Amino acid sequence: MSKLYLVPTPIGNLEDITFRALRILKEVSLILAEDTRTTGTLLKHYDIQNRLQSFHIHNEHKVVARYVEQILAGETIALVSDAGTPSISDPGFLLVRECLKNNIPVETLPGATAFVPALVNSGFPSDRFFFEGFLPHKKGRQTRLKELAQYPHTLILYESPYRLIKTLEQMMTVFDPERPVSVSRELTKIHEETIRGTFAEVLEYFKNKPVKGEIVIVVGHKGDL
Template identity: 60%
Template sequence: MLHIIPTPIGNLADFTFRAVQLLQEVDFILAEDTRTSSVLLQHYNISKPLTPYHQHNEHKVSAHLVKQLQEGKKIALITDAGTPGISDPAYYLVRECIKEGVPVECLPGATAFVPALVVSGLPTNRFCFEGFLPLKKGRHTLLTTLTNEERTMIFYESPMRLVKTLAGMIGYFGAERLCSVSRELSKKFEENKRGTLQEVHDYFTSKTVKGEIVIVVAGRPGKSSKDQFQEDDAAEE
């Protein structure tokens, strides 16, 4: 079986008992960056062989890994932080396992966008996760499409590109659109800055930004979900 195991997004204490137990039982662990993962594993006294598995080698090694799983190996996949498959490698290996009838299990656990969404103060009943925006090709097309999105939108971004991305969002969504930027989630210097896109942009323009970034942006103002559901019900009748 392939075990997909979420890892803490910052605070090492945010690891489940079940995750530790499984990592102690598997034959070996696939890690996005073995150096980063070694810190976590040493913290929990887990001594299992580590094998690199990342976006640059997943197509090359997945067939061999599936074969090992078919032969009875028990393998765990972890990434640097959060849940594998959410803006991190996992999808390709999971798909190949399913094709070959290999069981796949994903443990519940840390994902950065969930706490960022909850503390944003923006609607949580309907949202869309966009991950990292394309750097060049497709960026304009995607943002243009999202100008009509009424659900709360969630993005990941690097600290180096945060201010530029916020400036770009002002151009597409408008300076007064509400947003929230979360960084260093679960760590000592966690910060959640809320306001309009313009206010949050200006705030981070004058700061040195560190840590992983989650941007949560309000959807386009429109009919409330309740009104929409009532109209849908009326149409069905």
């Protein structure tokens, strides 16, 4: 039966992919990739030869209808992002929604997602947490931080290495200064690290070294350290 598969891919270490995911990537009619070069490297590593086409934030509104039509015509399509699970702060939502509207089966495979190891590594309570993803870049950023500061659970945010310092500085002025924070970067890669402490301590650490790799910020509550 034709359907859409959402296939998680490694967030760094190429070994972090399931046997099932590799089988699906081999068997589908077409793979939609956020960046065909990144996915091409993964496919080459596992000797998978299949059709690749681009599906990213800049073209998804234009091409969604085309791929829905292809599935309705009998094709089976897999969607992957550059790293992790599609639709988690990555393209995928629009395609899933349109497939469901057209009664197309959607199957999401379990697999890599950056915020899960970052949350567990933090040592903060994980029975309840709020995943924010990326903050607004400009408009509404400060307002959103003030809202998040009131949440009673562990908070998880994504950030780029270029905005980490600014974000920590902004958070330090809004959040209780006694709240602990954990910053993970380069997860599953050679230079993986997780730094824990107060906002001031973590900020001081990253101010004194180059920041590389995608960032996950986890914020606990006073007493969690």
